[in-house]
Amino acid sequence: xxxxxxxxxxxxxxxxxxxxxxxxxxxxxxxxxxxxxxxxxxxxxxxxxxxxxxxxxxxxxxxxxxxxxxxxxxxxxxxxxxxxxxxxxxxxxxxxxxxxxxxxxxxxxxxxxxxxxxxxxxxxxxxxxxxxxxxxxxxxxxxxxxxxxxxxxxxxxxxxxxxxxxxxxxxxxxxxxxxxxxxxxxxxxxxxxxxxxxxxxxxxxxxxxxxxxxxxxxxxxxxxxxxxxxxxxxxxxxxxxxxxxxxxxxxxxxxxxxxxxxxxxxxxxxxxxxxxxxxxxxxxxxxxxxxxxxxxxxxxxxxxxxxxxxxxxxxxxxxxxxxxxxxxxxxxxxxxxxxxxxxxxxxxxxxxxxx
Amino acid sequence: xxxxxxxxxxxxxxxxxxxxxxxxxxxxxxxxxxxxxxxxxxxxxxxxxxxxxxxxxxxxxxxxxxxxxxxxxxxxxxxxxxxxxxxxxxxxxxxxxxxxxxxxxxxxxxxxxxxxxxxxxxxxxxxxxxxxxxxxxxxxxxxxxxxxxxxxxxxxxxxxxxxxxxxxxxxxxxxxxxxxxxxxxxxxxxxxxxxxxxxxxxxxxxxxxxxxxxxxxxxxxxxxxxxxxxxxxxxxxxxxxxxxxxxxxxxxxxxxxxxxxxxxxxxxxxxxxxxxxxxxxxxxxxx
Numbered sequence: 179x180x181x182x183x184x185x186x187x188x189x190x191x192x193x194x195x196x197x198x199x200x201x202x203x204x205x206x207x208x209x210x211x212x213x214x215x216x217x218x219x220x221x222x223x224x225x226x227x228x229x230x231x232x233x234x235x236x237x238x239x240x241x242x243x244x245x246x247x248x249x250x251x252x253x254x255x256x257x258x259x260x261x262x263x264x265x266x267x268x269x270x271x272x273x274x275x276x277x278x279x280x281x282x283x284x285x286x287x288x289x290x291x292x293x294x295x296x297x298x299x300x301x302x303x304x305x306x307x308x309x310x311x312x313x314x315x316x317x318x319x320x321x322x323x324x325x326x327x328x329x330x331x332x333x334x335x336x337x338x339x340x341x342x343x344x345x346x347x348x349x350x351x352x353x354x355x356x357x358x359x360x361x362x363x364x365x366x367x368x369x370x371x372x373x374x375x376x377x378x379x380x381x382x383x384x385x386x387x388x389x390x391x392x393x394x395x396x397x398x399x400x401x402x403x404x405x406x407x408x409x410x411x412x413x414x415x416x417x418x419x420x421x422x423x424x425x426x427x428x429x430x431x432x433x434x435x436x437x438x439x440x441x442x443x444x445x446x447x448x449x450x451x452x453x454x455x456x457x458x459x460x461x462x463x464x465x466x467x468x469x470x471x472x473x474x475x476x477x478x479x480x481x482x483x484x485x486x487x488x489x490x491x492x493x494x495x496x497x498x499x500x501x502x503x504x505x506x507x508x509x510x511x512x513x514x515x516x517x518x519x520x521x522x523x524x525x526x527x528x529x530x531x532x533x
Numbered sequence: 534x535x536x537x538x539x540x541x542x543x544x545x546x547x548x549x550x551x552x553x554x555x556x557x558x559x560x561x562x563x564x565x566x567x568x569x570x571x572x573x574x575x576x577x578x579x580x581x582x583x584x585x586x587x588x589x590x591x592x593x594x595x596x597x598x599x600x601x602x603x604x605x606x607x608x609x610x611x612x613x614x615x616x617x618x619x620x621x622x623x624x625x626x627x628x629x630x631x632x633x634x635x636x637x638x639x640x641x642x643x644x645x646x647x648x649x650x651x652x653x654x655x656x657x658x659x660x661x662x663x664x665x666x667x668x669x670x671x672x673x674x675x676x677x678x679x680x681x682x683x684x685x686x687x688x689x690x691x692x693x694x695x696x697x698x699x700x701x702x703x704x705x706x707x708x709x710x711x712x713x714x715x716x717x718x719x720x721x722x723x724x725x726x727x728x729x730x731x732x733x734x735x736x737x738x739x740x741x742x743x744x745x746x747x748x749x750x751x752x753x754x755x756x757x758x759x760x761x762x763x764x765x766x767x768x769x770x771x772x773x774x775x776x777x778x779x780x781x782x783x784x785x786x787x788x789x790x791x792x793x794x795x796x797x798x799x800x801x802x803x804x805x806x807x808x809x810x811x812x813x814x815x816x817x818x819x820x
Contacts, residue, residue, distance in 0.1 A: 222539075222548055222575040229600045229629075249546070249574040256632040263631075263781040497534050497550050498578055498600060 201501075202227030203421060203494035206237065210425060211468045213240040221250045223496030230498040231421045235261030235304030261304045268292045268307035271362050275310060276394050278329035282321055285396050287313040287388045289367065289406065293397040294426070301429035306422075309354070309363040313398075315385055316368035323352055323366060331355040331364055340529055348374050348518070370406045370451075371414055374518040377452035379409065384451075400434040401444040405451050408460035413453060416506070416513040417490045424491060427460050428468040441473040448476070463487055534580065539570050540622075543679065543690040543738045545630070546570035547622050551581040552589050556614025563615065563693050563714045563727055566735055577601075577629060579621035584608040597621045601628035613717055616725060619695065626677055626690075627775040633679035633688060634780060634787045637773045640678045640687055641670040642737075646745035647687045648816060649678050649795075651773045657752045660700040661808055663728065667707045668809070672734040673742065682783045685790045686741035691734040693727040701726045703805060746819040747797035748812065754801040756811050761797045 200208060206227045209216045218224055228234040238257035246254065272292050279286055288296050291307035314322050327333070335341040335353040345353040351367040369381035384406075388396040398406060407430065411423040434440050448457040461477035462484055464470040490509050493502040500506060514523050534550030538557045548570075551557050580598040583589040593611035597603075599621055609617045626635060638651035639662030648670075650658040659675040666672030674690040681688060693714065696704050701724060705713070714727035729735075749761065749769060761769075770788055771777050777784045796819055802808035 222573065222578065225575075226578040226600055247572045247574055249570070249572055252632070253574070253576055259783065260631045260779075263779065263783075266781055497580060499580070499582075499598075 201492070201494075202496040202498065203231065203492040205496070206231060206233060206421070206494075207467050207492065209237060210240055213244055216241070216244075220496055221247065225250070225253055226498040227494050227496060230494055232306050232419060233422050233425060235264070235306050236422075236425060237304070239304040258304065261306065264306050265295050265302070267362070268295050268310070271310040271357075271360070271364070272296060272395065274329070274357075274360075275312060275326065275364060276392075278331075279322055279325045280394060282318070282325055284314050284318045284322055285385070285388065285390070286322075286394060287385065287396045287398060289313055289370075289398070290410075290426075293403070296395065297391055297397050299430065300433045301426045303429075305426070309365050311365050311367065313367045313370070313381075313384065313388075316381065319352065319366060319368050323355070326355055326364060326366070330359060331357050344526075348372060348522075370409050372517050374522065375413065375516055377409070377413060377456075379405070379451035379453060383447075399447075400430075400437060400440060401447040402451075404430055404434065404444055404460070405447055405453050405457055408448075408456040409451070409453050412456040412459050412487075413516060414513070416510040417487070418506075420491050421494075424460070424464055424467060428464045428470045431461070431464060431470050431472060435471060435473075441476060444473075445476050459484070459487065463491070467491065539573060539575055540564055541568045541570045541738075542622075542692055543674070544632075544688050545577070545626070545679075545690065546575040547577050547579060547625065548575040549579045549581070549618050549621065551614070551618070552583055553581070553593065553595075553611060553614060555611060556581055556595070556618050559615040559714060560618050563729055565729070566732070577622070577625035579618065579625060581614060581617055581621065597624065599625055601625050603628075607721075609720075613720055615714060615727070616717055616720055619693065619727070622692070623676065630679075630776060631780065633681060634784050635774055635776045636678040636680060636770060637676070637775060638678040639675045640673040640689075640742075641665045642673050642689075642740075642742040643670050643816075645742055646820070647673060647678075647742035648812070649687070649744055649747045650750055651678075651747070651770070652749050652751060655752065656750050657700075657802070657805070657808065658750055659694060660696070660703060660805065661750060661812065663694045663696070663700075663704055664707065664805060664809060665812070666694075666730060666734060667704075671737050672730045680744075680787050680791060681741065682780070682787045684741070685744070685787065685794070687744050688741055689734070689738045691730045691738050693729055696726050696728055698723045704728055744791055744795045746816060747791075747795050748815065749797070749799040750808065751799065751801050753803070755803055756807045757801045758798045758811060758815060761799050763792050766795075766797045767792045 202223055205224050228237045234257045238254040241254055272288055276286055289311035291305050292310055294302035294305055334356050342353050350369045350372050351365045355364045370379050384402050387399040389399060390396045407427050411420050448454045458478045461472040465472045490505055493500055495501050536551045536554050536557045538560055539548040578600050581595050582598050584594040584596040588594040594608040595611055595614050595617045596608045597606055597617050597620055601624055638649050639658040640647050640649045641662050650661055652658050662672055662675045672691055675694040677690050679688040679690050708728055712729040717725045798815055800811055
């Protein structure tokens with residue numbers, strides 16, 4: 179494998195100087211990437227954009243100890259307190275699910291934010307967690323669902339309705355479950371992309387290589403975690419809220435990149451899961467926005483479309499409003515195109531439009 | 534955004550952006566004499582936007598957006614734009630405020646000690662606080678009481694008082710006309726008129742107070758008061774808090790601290806004058 183590091187930084191002219199205020203999400207990226215040299219005259223805009231992108235907790239930890247105005251400092255301290263509580267809640271949900279499934283001897287693999295927190299990864303610092311995301315073998319998924327329902331989780335889609343059947347037939351996860359007392363959502367996956375998408379990740383390999391972190395609970399291996407994050411961001415969905423996922427990727431790559439042999443295994447696993455292109459794109463975008471040191475061989479050469487992805491990820495202004503409606507719509511269409519074959523897409527959109 | 538206004542209310546700063554000038558003009562009149570946020574840094578952002586792009590001009594319809602939103606909130610008529618701004622600020626507090634334990638309660642202060650009143654909508658906590666605020670007490674807030682998570686003190690949050698239906702006439706007899714906002718009729722909650730708190734409340738918006746008495750008022754029956762045990766106080770206050778669960782252990786500690794240190798009573802009252810006398814009597818007992 180070619181050794182070499184792609185390390186793009188912001189142009190020197192834009193660093194360290196108070197200069198003109200940059201648009202919301204762009205300013206947020208500056209602050210996350212280089213907190214030491216970050217200055218702004220629009221703290222309200224920064225805080226609003228960070229909230230809208232679910233990155234206020236991460237930002238608050240990045241700026242901890244930096245000289246910031248008193249009011250901003252108190253808002254950021256509040257965000258750190260909130261992040262600590264979110265962490266407690268996320269870990270508690272995982273523990274509740276573990277207890278619910280204790281008798282099944284199915285390993286519960288934690289995904290995304292909950293996994294970062296449970297494993298104490300750098301990506302967990304300030305990371306907000308919404309839902310509990312789990313991965314289990316497809317053959318056992320109904321047992322897990324029944325165990326969760328026994329323990330107080332409830333279906334929110336009417337059973338046997340279009341959505342319910344759609345999930346069960348075509349999705350990589352069960353229809354969402356919500357706990358009746360704690361009002362927290364659980365998404366139980368059997369793989370990391372919808373079966374209708376063109377790439378078919380090797381779910382059995384994801385599970386076989388997972389790492390136990392606690393009795394009955396596991397996380398994906400480091401390279402698979404990157405592959406999953408890249409698949410989630412670039413091979414599924416319309417990139418709404420994607421900046422947080424890209425920040426995850428930056429944090430994970432900086433931590434894992436130092437492990438011996440990591441990049442080689444990452445390339446192998448990306449190929450195995452048929453996700454070489456999304457992984458390459460994730461590396462390029464992470465380097466582009468957050469100056470992440472990445473393997474240039476895997477990242478590949480910059481493509482003209484990289485700029486569109488960047489523009490989509492940064493489509494947020496200082497008032498927290500989404501910008502670039504046409505670009506967002508294009509990515510919305512792309513997400514459906516990626517997710518299902520054309521005829522199926524037509525039928526699905528027809529059903530949705532009739533509601 | 535095209536039109537904007539920033540407001541400092543107690544320890545919390547808001548910025549409100551609007552697609553139309555009218556809601557902010559009304560808001561600026563109502564909050565005349567309130568200070569601007571220090572360094573122009575705001576805790577929360579509220580946006581008043583057209584529900585659909587063309588609804589800026591054609592049958593204008595105000596959607597309440599911002600840092601925190603209710604997904605199924607109904608848009609409002611532009612004539613009720615002031616109310617939309619107020620609701621937008623309330624929403625940020627209810628869903629986003631994590632620096633304080635938020636009690637859906639009114640509060641007034643005397644000699645550095647605070648009286649907190651909470652109860653179901655329509656119990657009269659807002660009107661009672663507004664009246665006391667005109668009769669020798671300092672109004673701290675009519676909607677939210679902010680409990681400091683570390684010190685256990687109560688922070689003022691003297692927003693414009695939201696008077697509904699019958700309470701409007703009661704307060705029109707108490708406060709000068711220039712402190713009132715426009716009468717908003719046919720809102721989802723009936724007639725609403727906002728009242729700017731008096732100067733003492735605005736000048737004192739940075740002065741905390743020690744909670745000294747909690748009352749659970751209820752409008753209707755003859756004047757009566759009964760003591761309330763700590764367990765019941767605790768349960769009632771968790772129900773009146775919008776962020777108790779979200780704060781986790783910090784919220785529990787703050788709330789148990791309040792309950793242990795503060796006596797409480799449930800009161801019934803048939804009219805406002807009877808309520809005022811009863812409150813003053815209970816206050817001198819507690820003091």
